[in-house]
Amino acid sequence: MTSLFPTTLFRPAAAVVAIAAALAPMVSLAAEPFVLQDIRVEGLQRTDPGTVFAALPFRVGETYTDDKAAAALRALFATGLFKDVRIEIDGKVAIVIVEERPVIQSVNFVGLKEFDKDVLIKSLRDAGIGEGLPFDKALVDRAEQEIKRQYLSRSLYGAEVVTTITPTDRNRVNVSFTMTEGDAAKIKEIRIVGTKAFGESTLKDLMDLTAGGWLTWYTKNDRYSRAKLNADLDTIRAYYLNRGYLEFAITSTQVTISPDKQDISITITVQEGQPYTVTAVRLQGEYFGREDQFRSLVTVRPGEAYQASGVAATVKAFTDLFATYGHAFARVEPRTEVDRATGQVALTLVADPQRRVYVRRIDVAGNTRTRDEVVRREFRQLESSWYDGERIKLSRDRVDRLGYFKEVAVETNEVANSPDQVDLVVNVTEKPTGNLQVGMSFSSADRLAFSASVRQDNVFGSGNYLGLELNTSKNARSLVFSTMDPYFTVDGISRSIDLFYRTSRPYNSLGDQYQISNPGGSVRFGVPFTEYDTVFFGIGLEQTNIGATAGIPNQYFDYRFRYGPRSTSLPLTIGWARDQRDSALTPTAGRYQRVNLEWSAGGDVRYLRSNLQYQQFFPIGSKLTLGLNAELGYGKGLGGRPYPVFKNFYGGGLGSVRVFEQGSLGVIDPTGAYIGGASKFNLNSELYFPVPGTGNDKSLRIFAFADMGNVWREGERLDAKSLRASAGFGLSWISPVGPLKLSWGTPLRSQPTDRIQRFQFQIGTAF
Structure with missing residues (x-):
């Protein structure tokens, strides 16, 4: 189950630990080193004393110093269990006084409709907010902001999230998130400015985002999403580049929202440039005398309009063919020579096959349930044989067709101090079967x-x-x-x-x-x-x-x-x-x-x-x-x-x-x-x-x-x-x-x- 929140947003409050470490000598007071006769812990309510003693860098019979006291404070704060920690010295006895963080008794949601409650609870727990976990106000505040961001990603711009912390008995708290979701903002209008070669309606038909229609209640394509808009912009860009407009550019994208946060207008400004016709396709670099074989893979023809997709497909076909000969790191660079006066372009494909390598070892990672042999028997690339890109792709597809994994990816890693060897790692993500x-x-x-x-x-x-x-x-x-x-x-x-x-x-x-x-x-x-x-x-x-x-x-x-x-x-x-x-x-x-x-x-x-x-x-x-x-x-x-x-x-x-x-x-x-x-x-x-x-x-x-x-x-x-x-x-x-x-x-x-x-x-x- 995918978390709603990026885990990097919920790291422990490192600043608190740093401040505690800096203040450690002041809290424990300067003390001359001495041999400890006893260690006492005060203030514990739920935490096991063994947790505290395990974090202390000193023991009875050892020498106590200010540096060890500072290290003890850092270690205890790092557990995330305590709001305050200090060390006092009574004779030759160290007294560790702690104030425990409250424990979360329950997490509740009021007004939640857009998200699945169970998924949200799991995501919050993965982020450190859940029943039985220590309460951290900083984490809760960040969770509130992240929930708001998730609402924005679903076009709920009027959504409000209010967090209420209610203390209860035995140093526990209830955390309640109250949502006022409102209605999703809908795309009212999409405009494309600067089009000359193609009609605005033609370009809008290419987009997944659309203004409200009679079936958008099902498709939800009238809900604004930055990711979807970027994908649509790429689609428009590819449409032009595949029809010879080599210098096409999207100069600006403006997204405006109405004061009531219900209507969105999108204006896309484009600069078409002029169409270019391919006059020649040349091969340059090392092709091992197989120029005719490589040339047969070229999908861009002289006399036709320049096609970016055709160039990309040709580059991929070249690198794949190099890979079948063992050149795993081959590079093919397309270079264009543009003549704006005549609207013509010459394409040169420069190849650098680099070294030939063979596969030293194939490892399988991520298979928590499926046996290694189930994955390995689908592989057509063998260990200790020349790297073959076609066989590796076929192997990946065969593993994917098993239907046991959500994702299958093959990673190629260079072997240290062995430039002619690589290791393959088959990364799989299990799914219920x-x-x-x-x-x-x-x-x-x-x-x-x-x-x-x-x-x-x-x-x-x-x-x-x-x-x-x-x-x-x-x-x-x-x-x-x-x-x-x-x-x-x-x-x-x-x-x-x-x-x-x-x-x-x-x-x-x-x-x-x-x-x-x-x-x-x-x-x-x-x-x-x-x-x-x-x-x-x-x-x-x-x-x-x-x-x-x-x-x-x-x-x-x-x-x-x-x-x-x-x-x-x-x-x-x-x-x-x-x-x-x-x-x-x-x-x-x-x-x-x-x-x-x-x-x-x-x-x-x-x-x-x-x-x-x-x-x-x-x-x-x-x-x-x-x-x-x-x-x-x-x-x-x-x-x-x-x-x-x-x-x-x-x-x-x-x-x-x-x-x-x-x-x-x-x-x-x-x-x-x-x-x-x-x-x-x-x-x-x-x-x-x-x-x-x-x-x-x-x-x-x-x-x-x-x-x-x-x-x-x-x-x-x-x-x-x-x-x-x-x-x-x-x-x-x-x-x-x-x-x-x-x-x-x-x-x-x-x-x-x-x-x-x-x-x-x-x-x-x-x-």
């Missing part, structure tokens, strides 16, 4: 459902996963026990074991339900072939029980009649996955590919089931994202038996073809039940754009969609004429309880018998 969750979800398909799960992603710091999940959806209930060892072998082969019991109770048109239970288990292994590709294979044992309740669909009844109510299968699975998306929740670029084959080679049921999925995301400008998703499923019965109906694919609804009711596409049984089909095809497209007024916030987005697909029975041709299609728009929100999607649309291709559901929503859905 256990999860006990009890939740509730609601969807237009399953209605109200309860779920509970207990999982630990890093059991005993070993990196293994252990979980137990329970779902009580009305139509699909499940109990699943799972465990995974990501390094079942030293080569990184993973092993997963699942034990499950699932039941499904689909509807039919008669209002009846029939139950299918599916107990079983499986074991899977994942073999990493590359850093992005993993092949999975496994074996399972499943049993399917078809109930005989009224309203059972004809196909289920027929299968039950021909092969019995209970079927056993021994599915063998093999799959491949590659995930190159930039985010699993809100992707804006990259692709995801997956292939899975399931073959039941033993038992009563023989079939082949395959599933292929492809996703691609394209960024369009800085705010729009186009997402495409295609999925193909195919099943076939083997051994002279039909494809088992309980292994059917389903279509319709979110995750398939929206606007059509969940699971309603494909074969409809004479009883009216939706039973899916042996093959399916989905094609989905979504265009995401930000909600007006939310800036670049990707947790809340609007999307337009177009879907196409259907489900077919075994032996039926995948006919394009039978495809269903729909289009519409929706809202995507990464809510505290999971991804939420709402959509409204209209069918573009449908049949009179189709079940239309224009509005659909679900929590926890994917594409």
